[in-house]
Amino acid sequence: MSGIYIHIPFCKQACHYCDFHFSTSLKSRDAMVLALAKEMRLRKEELPEQKVETIYFGGGTPSLLRVDELDFLIQEVYKNYKVSEAPEITLEANPDDLIKAQSLSKHQSEVLNSTSIFEAYKHIGINRLSIGIQSFYEQDLKLMNRAHNAREAKQCLEEATVYFDNISLDLIYGIPGLTHERWQHNIDTALSFGVSHISSYALTIEPKTALKAFIEKGIVDDVDDEQAQAQFMMLIAALEAHDFVHYELSNFGKSDYFSRNNSAYWQGKPYLGIGPSAHSFSGNERSWNIRNNIKYIKAIEEGHLPKETEVLSTTDKYNEYVMTGLRTIWGVSLTKVEQEYGMHYKNYLLDQAEPLIKEHLLYIDDATLHVTKTSKFLSDGIASNLFKLNLS
Incomplete structure (x- = not known):
């Protein structure tokens, strides 16, 4: 879809x-x-x-x-x-x-x-x-x-x-x-x-x-x-x-x-963003339109797409999945991390999560990582501790 x-x-x-x-x-x-x-x-x-x-x-x-x-x-x-x-x-x-x-x-x-x-x-x-x-x-x-x-x-x-x-x-x-x-x-x-x-x-x-x-x-x-x-x-x-x-x-x-x-x-499904400043996601690329109404209209009238595009690395995709997953009831599937990003990313995730699990900020249930109920308000900050730097 x-x-x-x-x-x-x-x-x-x-x-x-x-x-x-x-x-x-x-x-x-x-x-x-x-x-x-x-x-x-x-x-x-x-x-x-x-x-x-x-x-x-x-x-x-x-x-x-x-x-x-x-x-x-x-x-x-x-x-x-x-x-x-x-x-x-x-x-x-x-x-x-x-x-x-x-x-x-x-x-x-x-x-x-x-x-x-x-x-x-x-x-x-x-x-x-x-x-x-x-x-x-x-x-x-x-x-x-x-x-x-x-x-x-x-x-x-x-x-x-x-x-x-x-x-x-x-x-x-x-x-x-x-x-x-x-x-x-x-x-x-x-x-x-x-x-x-x-x-x-x-x-x-x-x-x-x-x-x-x-x-x-x-x-x-x-x-x-x-x-x-x-x-x-x-x-x-x-x-x-x-x-x-x-x-x-x-x-x-x-x-x-x-x-x-x-x-x-x-859940990382593709979408198309239409209009000035709108973002789009294809699965491998993210793009965004110019944030200017007049320039947007002029470009479209001339048949040009006034957008910038970024090709997502494996690390980018991993970081985005961790961010969005921890915000939802679906959590971050360890199986998905291994299958889509590799065992290296799964091991990295588990290593980074270990101290947060001990602090009762995260827990693992059915091979899925979740934030605890009392730490939901801190979800974005917790996710940032699990990100991997894109050194490339």
Whole structure:
């Protein structure tokens, strides 16, 4: 299987913590949609025999696109690639976009035979929504400069759950000033809507973001790692008590509702990234498109792919597998390491893991290496201790 990720590089406004590629100017939107479609055509030979099982609209803010634009891009996937009979088609969306687009124009309603945005999405094949809630508290949303408010977050979920059963929502913990009581309320509020998937991330301070500047100037308190870790453990306890499976470090899903798109990433399956800044993976190579909307559009219009490519060494592949494997319930298979990378890598892994096993940070079960429950928050740091240097 394979997947296609389509990056929509537009946002209404910049969230203070975000370092993803986007523009708050929509002037090039029409040209961008055409360029995305043309890139799919230019790259159709990259997935010649593989069936596309997931289509994912990420961003940026994909819900800024009109339904007809999303439909056009979905149809381009079908025209240029072999698509499975029941693909997972995900749209990342912001609550304010969904609320404000809920009442379709008369023309759109007639064309789509729909009366609501949610019906319209289902009509064009979207079957999974990933909604960026982040918090149900106004003070948190204002600190992060989110475009929606708490009322819109709740209203959006009330309406979305009428039409979709496959809904994921995002929550952020470790926000400066977020007490454990308020965090528990955020979790409880999310659960009250009966969603089937929750993605939750610790607030991280990225370079060149507004939040980084605010902290350096003393306007906002710095993040507290102990607070974040405690809230992470609260999250695990609450969601597991409601039958969610903690299948990846930041992702929790009910049975049969794991993200097929993201699971493919973590399991090393190939995917194609379409759009500025989008990454692709073939199994042996990783490539990434230029992070500039105008340069991207110009190159695509001229028939060029504005991307850089890296050929992955055995050590690169081993390191990536260790990183992604430890973040998931599938762990790092010692058998796979031996078969795909060689006995030398397996022995190296076991040698590096030995002191971490003694410290109860890792354990081996059924020839598979896992992080312990109490050390999950430290997964990325633990994985780095198992990496092998690529001396070549």
